[in-house]
Amino acid sequence: MNSPRHTTLGRAGSALIATCRWTAVWTLAIGLAPTARADADSLCGPFDQPYQLAQANLDGAAHEKAGVSTAKNGRGSIVDLSKLVTPASAGRAADQSEALLALAKNDAGEIPTGFELGVGARISSSFFSPVLCATLARVTGPAGATLEQLVTIVPEGSTVVPNDIYLSAAEELRPIEGEAESKGEPIGRVQSVGQPDPYVSLQYGLAISGVREARELSAGGGVKIALLDSAPDVKHRDLSSNSVRSISGSDAASRPGVHGTLMAGVISAVEGNGFGIMGLAPDAELISIPVCTPAGRAGGSCTIFDLLKGLDQAWDAEVDLVNLSLSGPANSLLERGVARLEELGVVVVAAAGNEGSKEKHYPAAYPTVIGVGSIDRDGRLSPASNRGDWVEILAPGVEVLSTIPGDAFAFGNGTSLAAAHVTGALAVLTAATGNAKTARAEFFRTVAAPGRGPKHLPRVCDVLARLDLSCSADGLATER
Amino acid sequence: MTRNARRFRCPESVLGWIPWYADGGLTPEQKGLIEAHAAECSDCRAELDIVVGAPFEIDMPLPDPDRLFREITARIDARSREESTPVIPINQIGRARRLDDDELARVERWVRSESADDDDATAANAELNETAMSTVVQSLSAGRTWFAAAAALAILFLGGVGGAVWSSMGQRSAGSETIYQSATAAPETSLPGSQAVNSGPRLAVVFLDSASVRQVSDALSAVGAEIVSGPSSLGVYQLRLTNVGREGREPTAADLAAVANRLKAPSSAVALFAEAIP
Numbered sequence: 001m002n003s004p005r006h007t008t009l010g011r012a013g014s015a016l017i018a019t020c021r022w023t024a025v026w027t028l029a030i031g032l033a034p035t036a037r038a039d040a041d042s043l044c045g046p047f048d049q050p051y052q053l054a055q056a057n058l059d060g061a062a063h064e065k066a067g068v069s070t071a072k073n074g075r076g077s078i079v080d081l082s083k084l085v086t087p088a089s090a091g092r093a094a095d096q097s098e099a100l101l102a103l104a105k106n107d108a109g110e111i112p113t114g115f116e117l118g119v120g121a122r123i124s125s126s127f128f129s130p131v132l133c134a135t136l137a138r139v140t141g142p143a144g145a146t147l148e149q150l151v152t153i154v155p156e157g158s159t160v161v162p163n164d165i166y167l168s169a170a171e172e173l174r175p176i177e178g179e180a181e182s183k184g185e186p187i188g189r190v191q192s193v194g195q196p197d198p199y200v201s202l203q204y205g206l207a208i209s210g211v212r213e214a215r216e217l218s219a220g221g222g223v224k225i226a227l228l229d230s231a232p233d234v235k236h237r238d239l240s241s242n243s244v245r246s247i248s249g250s251d252a253a254s255r256p257g258v259h260g261t262l263m264a265g266v267i268s269a270v271e272g273n274g275f276g277i278m279g280l281a282p283d284a285e286l287i288s289i290p291v292c293t294p295a296g297r298a299g300g301s302c303t304i305f306d307l308l309k310g311l312d313q314a315w316d317a318e319v320d321l322v323n324l325s326l327s328g329p330a331n332s333l334l335e336r337g338v339a340r341l342e343e344l345g346v347v348v349v350a351a352a353g354n355e356g357s358k359e360k361h362y363p364a365a366y367p368t369v370i371g372v373g374s375i376d377r378d379g380r381l382s383p384a385s386n387r388g389d390w391v392e393i394l395a396p397g398v399e400v401l402s403t404i405p406g407d408a409f410a411f412g413n414g415t416s417l418a419a420a421h422v423t424g425a426l427a428v429l430t431a432a433t434g435n436a437k438t439a440r441a442e443f444f445r446t447v448a449a450p451g452r453g454p455k456h457l458p459r460v461c462d463v464l465a466r467l468d469l470s471c472s473a474d475g476l477a478t479e480r
Numbered sequence: 481m482t483r484n485a486r487r488f489r490c491p492e493s494v495l496g497w498i499p500w501y502a503d504g505g506l507t508p509e510q511k512g513l514i515e516a517h518a519a520e521c522s523d524c525r526a527e528l529d530i531v532v533g534a535p536f537e538i539d540m541p542l543p544d545p546d547r548l549f550r551e552i553t554a555r556i557d558a559r560s561r562e563e564s565t566p567v568i569p570i571n572q573i574g575r576a577r578r579l580d581d582d583e584l585a586r587v588e589r590w591v592r593s594e595s596a597d598d599d600d601a602t603a604a605n606a607e608l609n610e611t612a613m614s615t616v617v618q619s620l621s622a623g624r625t626w627f628a629a630a631a632a633l634a635i636l637f638l639g640g641v642g643g644a645v646w647s648s649m650g651q652r653s654a655g656s657e658t659i660y661q662s663a664t665a666a667p668e669t670s671l672p673g674s675q676a677v678n679s680g681p682r683l684a685v686v687f688l689d690s691a692s693v694r695q696v697s698d699a700l701s702a703v704g705a706e707i708v709s710g711p712s713s714l715g716v717y718q719l720r721l722t723n724v725g726r727e728g729r730e731p732t733a734a735d736l737a738a739v740a741n742r743l744k745a746p747s748s749a750v751a752l753f754a755e756a757i758p
Binding site: 198199201202204376377378398399401408409410411 | 684686712713714716752753755756757
């Protein structure tokens with residue numbers, strides 16, 4: 001009796017299986033990518049949840065009609081995707097569907113290769129992720145294909161997820177680019193060390209976080225922060241090229257984006273250069289890992305594939321903190337990635353998103369991530385900020401002045417900026433405590449209060465006081 | 481329950497113009513209409529007395545824009561109390577702060593009740609632009625941003641900058657380009673007006689605390705700029721260039737940068753922050 005795939009494909013079926021397998025094997029990065037760090041390996045293991053069909057992507061009717069089996073017996077079916085008409089998965093471009101196949105190392109330390117792709121599906125890119133302990137393959141296929149149609153057989157201990165798109169979360173008041181800044185030194189701008197930054201009085205986030213009172217103790221020196229975002233404009237005169245460096249290698253565009261530049265300014269704009277603003281942690285090393293493609297006025301879109309790759313690069317760069325000013329749907333690989341970073345001692349901060357919703361947004365809602373909502377100058381929750389018990393900290397995110405490309409500045413709104421404030425404050429604390437997880441623990445002990453729900457960003461000096469580090473009244477901090 | 485209480489009778493269509501009357505921003509004909517109505521309407525008379533009795537000094541520092549808002553909300557509160565409507569304390573209001581849902585509903589209810597059974601309709605009502613206040617109500621509903629702060633400052637600038645401001649103020653209809661085009665309902669304001677001048681590049685400006693109204697007014701005249709909206713909660717105003725626009729071309733980025741730099745120049749002592757926006 002014919003199996004479903006034979007009824008669908010006829011005699012070409014067997015040949016296609018072989019073709020797909022070979023294609024898959026030869027395009028897959030099964031080797032271990034050389035990384036500077038091998039210490040993640042000790043924590044490797046199979047995925048907690050063995051392969052399960054993602055319920056959200058199951059289209060029952062189409063599933064039955066096509067006769068797709070669930071590959072329990074290690075041999076799945078191949079489906080001719082061109083003959084299927086299924087609703088396109090949400091958020092995916094019209095002409096393609098994508099999935100991520102994560103092949104976890106097995107007990108023997110090997111990457112399994114016994115998977116099969118559906119007809120029309122191919123691996124467009126892959127890499128080995130030390131953070132995930134898995135080879136991550138980006139599987140591309142025709143529009144409307146479900147995950148189980150793209151990857152028909154998944155080895156035990158591996159998983160398939162949609163290649164979700166995450167959106168960075170800020171809106172800004174965008175100035176004219178180009179000509180405006182090429183007209184020479186603007187009046188009233190003096191760029192020399194030790195000059196006050198003229199716009200500091202508009203940066204109410206500095207006052208709320210209290211970072212300036214702690215400057216003598218810490219300005220984030222020695223701390224490495226990964227900014228997974230669009231690329232910041234590293235030529236901006238208020239962003240030192242010494243402290244902001246970019247790692248390329250993702251598929252995202254590397255041209256400077258407004259969103260990434262806004263985040264970089266909040267975290268690490270140069271202090272005392274007589275120009276513009278100052279960052280919360282100007283001495284920290286901000287490592288830009290461009291994973292998002294600029295979109296709209298101040299937004300960006302980031303695929304989960306690039307995001308996961310970025311997490312690996314962040315790990316490889318030995319960062320202490322990761323700023324994720326973006327939000328999107330739940331994704332088990334992202335969940336695993338951020339959880340692994342947490343295990344490995346990296347603190348991850350993420351924006352809650354700007355939908356004004358109580359619905360959980362990710363990665364902010366993952367327990368291993370600090371989810372940040374936004375407040376205004378007077379500490380009131382921004383109407384647009386997502387909210388709920390899954391949001392842990394509220395930080396400035398309304399009318400936040402920061403850098404944008406072209407030596408310019410703008411006021412931005414959104415939980416993205418709020419997340420950047422938390423990252424900056426944590427960088428100051430990490431430099432003072434020597435450890436990001438200690439900093440985070442004390443940070444949360446300081447805000448611990450009865451009742452559920454998000455807490456306001458604590459003042460840096462209040463956290464430091466718990467560690468017997470005190471900021472003196474005149475703004476100079478001293479060690480007790 | 482509310483209909484039996486003594487109601488404030490000054491119709492919204494007149495009330496809305498009283499601040500402009502006080503500042504001398506109305507034409508003699510318009511002023512005459514207001515006065516004619518006030519002569520017959522004690523509530524409007526009282527309103528006029530309050531506003532005219534507190535003239536703005538052109539050389540005083542930029543005022544706290546909360547003041548007008550507080551006055552109005554205090555009155556709303558007082559009358560709400562009379563009418564046994566639950567009173568929400570709103571005396572801790574910052575400038576251009578957002579109303580919460582309850583407050584918004586309350587202000588809207590009040591404004592609508594004033595205009596709904598308005599039996600004081602006079603010639604003034606007919607003559608004055610009825611749509612102006614409904615625009616405000618709409619913006620109140622849509623933007624949730626209180627406009628009084630902007631109105632207060634607008635009054636100040638009417639004297640200094642003249643008719644150009646009058647005709648161009650607050651052309652910020654819903655759905656058009658706004659300062660903060662976001663889901664965050666960023667601080668923005670809307671004021672009555674009728675002419676669409678919404679397009680074109682603009683500047684975001686924060687004035688120095690020490691700048692007087694006259695200094696700001698003179699500086700804006702000198703550079704050919706006028707206030708389109710503001711202030712936001714952080715005191716950000718939006719300006720557009722007037723001179724360039726009249727020459728029939730859009731201001732270029734260089735035009736904007738030049739104006740921004742002139743406003744920011746230490747010698748002008750006017751602006752702390754000035755940057756171009758599209």
